[in-house]
Amino acid sequence: xxxHPGLTPPRGSWHGILGAYVVGLAAGGxxxxxxxxxxxxxxxxxxFTDPEAPDRTKVEAHHGGALCxxxxxxxxxxxxxxxxxxxxxxxxxxxxxxLHDARNKWVETVATSSGLIAASVGKTVxxxxxxxxxxxxxxxxxTVSGLTFDPxxxxxxxxxxxxxxxxxxxxxxxSPRLLEWKGSHLGVxxxxxxxxxxxxxxxxxLHGWRLVDGQHMRMSGYPSKSxxxxxxxxxxxxxxxxxxxxxxxxxxxxxxxxxxxxxxDAGNPGAFCTAVASNPAADLVASGFxxxxxxxxxIDTKRAIRLRASDKDPISALAWxxxxxxxAYGTEGGAVGGFSF
Amino acid sequence: MQATVKPIPVTVLxxxxxxxxxxxxxxxxxxxxxxxxxxxxNEFGELGIDNDLVVxxxxxxxxxxxxxxxxTVRGDLIRIVGSLLKRRGQFDAIIVETTGVANPAPVAxxxxxxxxxxxxxxxxxxxxxxxxxxxxLRLEDSAEAEGQLAFADVIVLNKTxxxxxxxxxxxxxxxxxxNALAPIHRAxxxxxxxxxxxxxxxxxxxxTLEKHGDFLDAAAHEHTEHVTSxxxxxxxxxxxxxxxxxxxxxxxEQGGNxxxxxxxxxxxxxxxxxxxxxxxMIADGDHIGPWPEGSAKQSRLVFIGRDLNRPQLRRGFExxxxxx
Numbered sequence: 001x002x003x004h005p006g007l008t009p010p011r012g013s014w015h016g017i018l019g020a021y022v023v024g025l026a027a028g029g030x031x032x033x034x035x036x037x038x039x040x041x042x043x044x045x046x047x048f049t050d051p052e053a054p055d056r057t058k059v060e061a062h063h064g065g066a067l068c069x070x071x072x073x074x075x076x077x078x079x080x081x082x083x084x085x086x087x088x089x090x091x092x093x094x095x096x097x098x099l100h101d102a103r104n105k106w107v108e109t110v111a112t113s114s115g116l117i118a119a120s121v122g123k124t125v126x127x128x129x130x131x132x133x134x135x136x137x138x139x140x141x142x143t144v145s146g147l148t149f150d151p152x153x154x155x156x157x158x159x160x161x162x163x164x165x166x167x168x169x170x171x172x173x174x175s176p177r178l179l180e181w182k183g184s185h186l187g188v189x190x191x192x193x194x195x196x197x198x199x200x201x202x203x204x205x206l207h208g209w210r211l212v213d214g215q216h217m218r219m220s221g222y223p224s225k226s227x228x229x230x231x232x233x234x235x236x237x238x239x240x241x242x243x244x245x246x247x248x249x250x251x252x253x254x255x256x257x258x259x260x261x262x263x264x265d266a267g268n269p270g271a272f273c274t275a276v277a278s279n280p281a282a283d284l285v286a287s288g289f290x291x292x293x294x295x296x297x298x299i300d301t302k303r304a305i306r307l308r309a310s311d312k313d314p315i316s317a318l319a320w321x322x323x324x325x326x327x328a329y330g331t332e333g334g335a336v337g338g339f340s341f
Numbered sequence: 342m343q344a345t346v347k348p349i350p351v352t353v354l355x356x357x358x359x360x361x362x363x364x365x366x367x368x369x370x371x372x373x374x375x376x377x378x379x380x381x382x383n384e385f386g387e388l389g390i391d392n393d394l395v396v397x398x399x400x401x402x403x404x405x406x407x408x409x410x411x412x413t414v415r416g417d418l419i420r421i422v423g424s425l426l427k428r429r430g431q432f433d434a435i436i437v438e439t440t441g442v443a444n445p446a447p448v449a450x451x452x453x454x455x456x457x458x459x460x461x462x463x464x465x466x467x468x469x470x471x472x473x474x475x476x477x478l479r480l481e482d483s484a485e486a487e488g489q490l491a492f493a494d495v496i497v498l499n500k501t502x503x504x505x506x507x508x509x510x511x512x513x514x515x516x517x518x519x520n521a522l523a524p525i526h527r528a529x530x531x532x533x534x535x536x537x538x539x540x541x542x543x544x545x546x547x548x549t550l551e552k553h554g555d556f557l558d559a560a561a562h563e564h565t566e567h568v569t570s571x572x573x574x575x576x577x578x579x580x581x582x583x584x585x586x587x588x589x590x591x592x593x594e595q596g597g598n599x600x601x602x603x604x605x606x607x608x609x610x611x612x613x614x615x616x617x618x619x620x621x622m623i624a625d626g627d628h629i630g631p632w633p634e635g636s637a638k639q640s641r642l643v644f645i646g647r648d649l650n651r652p653q654l655r656r657g658f659e660x661x662x663x664x665x
Contacts, residue, residue: 021427039427064394065428083396083424104397106424122399142401143417161403161416183406184416202416202455203406224456332427 004281004324005341007298009305012051015337018044022330025317026078028071032326033092034319035078036336037066043080043090044336048326051340057094062086067108073153074115074130081107087119089132099132109146114153116169120144125158127169138174140165146187150194159188159199166197166211179209181216189229189238191251198238200226206240206249208256217257219249223272228318230278232285237262237299239276239285246273246287248299266295266304275315281324288315294329296339307339348463349426351435352539353448355489356470357479358441361499365470365531365538366438374535379425379432381418383440394432396421400440402447405454412623414451419458426461434539435462442485445469445492446600449620459625466541469493469523470531473512474503480515490516491568491600491645492620493523495538501527521570522603522643568600571651574641577662578609584661588617588624591657595646596622604642607632609663617642 021039028035032048041062046054062082069080078090085102087110100107102121109120116135117128122143127136142161149156149169157166161184167176185199185207198208198217204225208217219240226242231251238249238256245263249256264285267273271291278285279296286296286307294308294315308329317330328338356362370378379394401417418437425435439448445467452464469489472479476498479486490496496516501509513525526533584606592599602619613628632638642658659665 021429023424023427039429040431065424065431067424083428106396106421108420108424143399143420145420161401182404184403184414184419186420201406202414202419 004279006282007284007296007301007303007305008341010051010307010339010341013307013337013339014046014048014052014054015335016056017334018042018330018336019334021332021334022317022336023066024069024080025319025328025330026069026071027319027321027326027328028073028078029076029092029322031076031092032321032323032338032340033076034321034326034328034338035069035071035080035090036317036328036330037061037069037080038334039065041065041082041084043069043078045078045090045092045094046328046336046338047092048321048338048340051326051338054338059090059094059096061088061090061096067106068110068119070110070112070117072117072130073112079110079112079117079119081110081119083107085121087117087126087128089130097132099128100126100134109144111147111149111156113149113151116149116153118147118149118156118169120147120158123160125156127156136169138167138176145185146199148188148190150190151192152194155194157188157190157197159185161185164188164197164199164209179214181207181209183207186225187227187229189231191231191238192233192235196235196251198229200229204242215257219256219261222247228273228275228277230276230285232278232283232299233280234283237278237285239278239287241273241276241287244269244272246276246285246297248285262299264297264299264302264304266297266306267291267293268310271310275318275329277318277320277327279320279324280322284324286318286320286327288318288329290314292331294318294327296327308337311335348461349433349435350465350540351422351437351452351462352465353437353439353445353467354470355439355443355445355448355467355492356441356497357472357475357483357486357489359475360441360470360472361497361528361531362438362441362470365497365499365533366436368531369436369535369539372535374539376434376539377432379428379435381421381435381437383438383443394425394428396425398437400443412450412454412621413447414454415447418448418451419455422462423457426457434465442483444485444488446488446620449492450623453620453623453625466494466538467492468495468497468538470497470499471516473498473500473509476512477515487519487568488600490519490523493520494541496520496523496525497528497531497533497538498525499528499531502529519568519570520645521572522645568645568647569649570643570645571649571654572641572643573655573658574639575659575662576637576639577664578607578638579640579661580663581608581611583665584608587657587661588619591654592619592622592624595648598648599644599646601645602643604640605629606640606642607638
């Protein structure tokens with residue numbers, strides 16, 4: 001594949017209106033394909049073969065609202081969870097298969113890796129293969145708020161009250177490791193080398209653990225909750241939302257302990273950053289803002305290109321395709337779009 | 342900068358086990374009142390109504406890491422309401438039913454502390470349902486029952502058919518010593534007028550303060566281990582900076598004992614009335630429109646809590662006026 005062009009204006013873009021809160025956004029497969037999960041329960045697939053006119057399919061995935069979405073990793077397609085208690089696999093053509101029905105409970109988070117699907121229902125996490133075969137079920141001390149696999153797909157990390165739990169998914173004897181820190185942890189991210197776990201917290205702060213020695217990391221100073229976390233492809237930086245600039249914590253040379261974060265201005269004064277997404281192929285970070293602006297910035301030069309103008313509709317979701325050639329966004333008001341580079 | 346959307350009103354339904362919460366909830370959901378509710382309950386199955394927007398909550402209470410020991414919030418509520426708000430347009434009001442033994446403070450504090458809830462919802466009223474027959478016993482054997490009354494904006498005195506008129510009068514007097522502000526509505530099988538418990542926010546504070554502002558202070562009884570209410574008023578305008586410093590110190594020092602603090606205040610140099618409220622140490626306030634034509638612009642402040650020192654609070658409040 002050709003080298004990523006780096007920071008350039010998009011060669012094409014598309015914008016559409018889906019009409020309900022964009023709750024989640026995932027990208028997967030070899031095609032430039034995205035799935036937008038909406039507050040009205042629908043999931044919309046868009047494949048950007050033509051940057052100006054993506055192929056689109058609407059799927060009535062959930063009766064109620066969708067809550068989470070992730071891309072499958074061994075096959076093409078997506079998996080979504082909803083407040084109707086359903087965990088649904090969606091093919092690229094929009095065909096649905098029910099993987100699990102939690103009935104009265106919500107399927108609040110889902111994560112995928114190496115042919116596995118993990119989904120949380122309250123204090124329980126269920127593990128499936130992509131065919132829908134259940135492989136495991138684990139209980140947690142309190143409701144699971146975030147799920148992620150380490151990059152190799154060996155360990156599953158869940159955030160919950162008073163910390164996060166790391167466990168090996170294929171272990172013969174289950175020996176979960178509790179990473180403890182008092183308070184409510186709302187979401188979780190893991191570094192590309194699998195060595196650092198970071199959670200976002202109720203108190204406008206992040207908390208991190210270096211797994212090798214259990215070293216704690218506290219990252220605070222945000223004026224609002226930092227809900228969107230994205231490690232850059234090399235793991236050098238953790239890009240975060242929650243302030244006016246994009247806040248980038250350094251994870252090299254012993255950081256982030258004792259180091260100031262780098263701030264990258266890519267939005268408008270007065271509008272907090274609400275979503276970040278690190279490019280998987282270049283040192284670029286995309287950002288969305290509470291005023292609806294979307295930008296892409298080069299971390300080294302700190303240069304930013306504005307992709308979407310402010311329209312007062314907060315950006316709620318942002319994702320790159322696996323090639324890093326397409327960036328998609330969704331808003332609270334139900335607007336969506338994509339930029340092809 | 343966020344898109345401006347009208348805040349969703351939230352009604353909190355609390356009350357001891359068997360007081361009649363579920364009966365009342367079923368009535369709210371089955372009657373025609375023009376609202377489409379999302380309902381957060383602690384136990385499925387008891388509800389007779391088929392409603393898409395009924396959510397099961399787990400009452401996960403945790404302490405905020407903000408240096409305030411009594412600041413507990415309901416993490417599950419913050420999460421669930423946050424998700425419900427993404428289903429915009431499918432409902433226009435929220436009801437939260439708590440378990441019988443729940444302390445209402447974490448529920449109320451969740452709506453004051455969390456950014457998103459604060460911005461996009463408004464706590465309409467805490468409605469406490471009590472059982473006329475068993476309330477005296479409950480007040481003896483459970484601190485929660487007393488707390489639920491103390492936190493109430495509206496009290497439904499249910500099952501009045503099971504006791505005599507004399508007992509009811511005595512019961513209402515007993516409730517008044519705990520919470521002198523909240524209107525008490527008598528009911529049988531939860532047959533309270535829905536207009537008495539829904540859509541109360543607009544002027545409930547003002548109305549209740551006007552109506553009950555001159556209640557007899559129960560603190561005179563010196564039952565300091567029990568929850569009581571005291572009401573203070575001053576005629577001279579308050580100096581805002583002085584009041585903020587004083588109330589801030591009071592809440593910081595006594596917040597553990599102060600369950601609720603409410604007031605309608607006249608700040609010097611400000612035309613509009615200021616509505617103040619706090620749950621333990623967490624305070625909130627906003628202007629609520631001009632004083633009524635020809636009114637005395639009297640500032641009123643009510644404390645509901647344990648171990649209240651009336652002379653000290655009165656002197657403190659008076660020291661915040663321009664005449665002090």
